Amino acid sequence: MTDTTGYLVTEKLVKRFDEAVAVDEVSLSIGKGEIFALLGSSGCGKSTLLRMLAGFEKPTSGRILLGGQDVVAMPPYERPVNMMFQSYALFPHLNIWENVAFGLKREGLPRAEVQQRTDEMLGLVQLAPYAKRKPHQLSGGQQQRVALARSLAKKPKLLLLDEPLGALDKKLREQTQFELVNIIEQVGVTVVMVTHDQEEAMTMAGRIAIMSKGRVLQVGTPEEIYEHPRSRFVADFIGNVNLFAGKLSVDEPDHCAVETAVGLVQVGHGVSGALGMPVAVAVRPEKIEISKLMPSDAGPNLFKGRVKEIGYLGSYSTYIVQASDGSKVKITEANTSRQDLSDITWEDEVYFWWGDRAGVVLRD
Numbered sequence: 021m022t023d024t025t026g027y028l029v030t031e032k033l034v035k036r037f038d039e040a041v042a043v044d045e046v047s048l049s050i051g052k053g054e055i056f057a058l059l060g061s062s063g064c065g066k067s068t069l070l071r072m073l074a075g076f077e078k079p080t081s082g083r084i085l086l087g088g089q090d091v092v093a094m095p096p097y098e099r100p101v102n103m104m105f106q107s108y109a110l111f112p113h114l115n116i117w118e119n120v121a122f123g124l125k126r127e128g129l130p131r132a133e134v135q136q137r138t139d140e141m142l143g144l145v146q147l148a149p150y151a152k153r154k155p156h157q158l159s160g161g162q163q164q165r166v167a168l169a170r171s172l173a174k175k176p177k178l179l180l181l182d183e184p185l186g187a188l189d190k191k192l193r194e195q196t197q198f199e200l201v202n203i204i205e206q207v208g209v210t211v212v213m214v215t216h217d218q219e220e221a222m223t224m225a226g227r228i229a230i231m232s233k234g235r236v237l238q239v240g241t242p243e244e245i246y247e248h249p250r251s252r253f254v255a256d257f258i259g260n261v262n263l264f265a266g267k268l269s270v271d272e273p274d275h276c277a278v279e280t281a282v283g284l285v286q287v288g289h290g291v292s293g294a295l296g297m298p299v300a301v302a303v304r305p306e307k308i309e310i311s312k313l314m315p316s317d318a319g320p321n322l323f324k325g326r327v328k329e330i331g332y333l334g335s336y337s338t339y340i341v342q343a344s345d346g347s348k349v350k351i352t353e354a355n356t357s358r359q360d361l362s363d364i365t366w367e368d369e370v371y372f373w374w375g376d377r378a379g380v381v382l383r384d
Contacts, residue, residue, distance in 0.1 A: 026049035026050065026051070026085070027050060027051055027052035027053075027054075027086070027087060027210055028048075028049075028050040028073075028084075028085070028086055028178060028210060028212070029047075029048070029049050029050070029083075029084075029085040030046055030047055030048045030069075030073075030082065030083070030084055030085075031047055031082055031083040031084075031085070032045045032046075032047055032081065032082045032083075033045070033046045033047070033069070033072065033079050033081075033082035033083070033084065034046075034079060034080045034081045034082050035065075035068050035069075035072060035077060035079055035080050035234075036080045041234050042065045042068040042234055043065045043068050043069050043072070043079075043234050044065070044233070044234035044235045045082070045235070046065075046069060046082075046231075046234075046235070046236050047236075048229060048236065048239070050210065050212065050227075051210075052210055053205075053208050053209070053210055054210055054211070054226050054227065055201065055204060055205075055211045055213065055224055055225050055226050056210075056211065056212050056213070056225055056226065056227050056228075056229070057212075057213050057214075057215060057220075057221035057224065057225035057227070057228045057229070058070065058212065058213070058214045058215075058228075058229050058231055059215060059216070059218065059221045059228050059229065059230055059231065059257075060216065060230060060231035060232055060257075061216060061232070061257075062216065064231040064232050064233065064234070065231055065233070065234040065235075066214045066231050067182065067214055069214075069231075070103075070180050070182055070212065070214045072084065073101065073178070073180055073212060074096055074099070074101055074103045074180055075091070075094060075095055075096035075099050075101070076096060078092070079092060086099070086100070086101070086177060086178060087177060099178075100176050100177040100178065101176055101177065101178045101179075101180060102171040102172075102174055102176040102178075102179055102180070103171070103179075103180040103181075103182065104167050104168060104171045104179065104180070104181050104182065104184055105167075105182050106182055106183040106184065106186040108155075108163050108164060108166070108167040109167070110155040110163060110166060110167060110170075111155075112154065112155055112156060113154075114154075115151065115152050115153060115154055116142070116147060116150050116151050116152070116153055116154075116155070116158070116166050117138055117142065117151040117152065119155065119166055119170055120138045120141050120142060120166065120169045120170045120173055121134050121135075121138040121173070122170065123170060123173060123174050124137055124138065124173055124174065127174070137173055138173060141169035141170075141172055141173045142169055144169065144172070144203055144206065144207070145165040145166070145168060145169045145203060146165070147162060147165055147166060147169065150162065159192075160188050160189075160192060161188060161192050161195070161196050161199075164184065164185065164188065164196060164200075165196075165199070165203075168184075168200065168203060172203075172207055172209065176209060177209070177210065178209070178210050178211075178212065179204070179209045179210070179211045179212075180211075180212050180213075180214075181211060181212070181213035181214065182213075182214050183214060183215055183216070184200065184213060184215075185197065185200075185215075185217075185220060186215075186217075193217075193220070194219075194223075197220060197223045197224050198223070200224065201223075201224050213225065218257075218258055218259065221242070222242035222245075222246070222258075225242070226241065227239060227240060227241055228240065228241075228242060228245055230245065230253075230254050230257060230258070232253055232257075237250070237251055237253060237254055238250050238251070238254050245258055246258055246259055246304075247380075248380060249261075249302060249380065249382065250382070251382060251383075251384050252300055252302070252382050252384060255302040255380070255382060259304065260304065260305050260350055260352075261302050261303070261304055261305075262302070262303045262304075262305065262308070262349050262350055263300045263301070263302055263382075264278070264280040264281075264282060264285055264300060264301045264303065264379075265280060265281075265298070265299075265300045266278040266279045266280030266281070266285065266298075266299065266300070266301070267279050267296050267297065267298060267299070268291065268293050268294070268295055268296060268297050268299050268381075269284070269295065269296075270286075270295075271290055271291055271292070271293055271295060272290055273290045274288070274289070274290060275287065275288055275289065275290065275376065276289065276290050276291055276381060278299055278300075278301050278381065280301065281343075281345035281347065282323050282343045282344060282345050282347065282349075283323055283344075284320075285301045285321055285379065286320040286321060286376045287301060287376055287379045287380070287381050288375075288376040288377040288379075289380075289381070291381045291383070293383065297383075299381050299382060299383055300381070300382045301379045301380070301381055301382075302379060302380045302381075302382055303374055303378055303379045303380075304378070305338070305350040305351050305352040306336075306352045306353075306354075307374050307375075307378035307379075308349070308351045308352075308372050308373070308374045308378070309351075309372065309373050309374065310339055310341070310351045310353060310364065310370055310371070310372045311364075311370060311371050311372075312363065312364060312368055312369070312370055312371075313371070314371050315371060315373060318371070318373040319373065319375055319376065320376060321373050321374050321375070321376065321378075321379075322371060322372075322373040323343060323344070323371070323372055323373065324343075324344060324369065324370070324371055324372075325341035325342050325343045325344065325349060325369075325370060325372060326341065326342050326367060326368070326369055326370070327339055327340070327341055327342075327364060327365065327366055327367060327368045327370055328340045328341065328342050328348065328366070328367075329366075330364070330365070330366060332355075334355070335354065335355060336352050336353060336354050336355055337352070337353050337355060337362065338350065338351070338352050339351045339352075339353070339364065339370075341370060341372055349372060351372055
């Protein structure tokens, strides 16, 4: 079980390159044994933050505490930290066993201990039968597990993963995500991973930090980030979302209403804001219903539009509906049966609606 107290703590961590601020006062508290993801688009500061944790970059200001010890002044080779790169960085002239044992031999450990720990790691990643092969004789997923075994062999207190599955194709990446999590949890090591892949972060991490322009905008579980975003950026960055901009017209503790261009949108929570203030209602595409017939039980958020685009994506279909104000609304519908083909087609007039608990009001 993950320890929720701060095992890895960053306190107002700042990194400047000349006048540019790459990391801007980032404070995080990560529990022992936790898998924590830094998620953001290119240039948001997540890789710079990871390199400071590894010791490859020195912070401009702030502290990094690992198990209560400030490691900022400690060089990389003295830190109980290991980093696994996207390229794996395996030695092509060494076999798999020698690759995993390399760091242990350099530490000068007794031969018996090197043998035992290397065999143990290869067993953990289920590659013992491939010990004598060279890296080029393995698949991308197998090479990735070799790199993980080598990173874990030295028993680091902290494992840093930089786009760990970025070199794999989509199907193999999805399969390997679960393998990686199972191996990490067996070892019990604390992990910070950097990725720009939302699905990867949500599948692998217990908590995620969303970063933009060097700052952390929100930290939470995948469910918290997806269902309760705190800003338009987070809502728009994670998954797909429809944003209905407008002005707050009703605000009670248990509900509110927003006057938007498509009509009055009712939401099942209050915002404690000033009436008339600009806000946006975020509604996920899968939470919106669509039909050519007017529903009898739709509730308050019922609107009309015209279908402009349809995309069939196997497990679900996507509809782009033009609302009365000309804006485009994205709606996704699960394809639950092979015979369950919708009769909705291009240019059809349709109704679309959602419950008052489906939307979230965002102020910024």
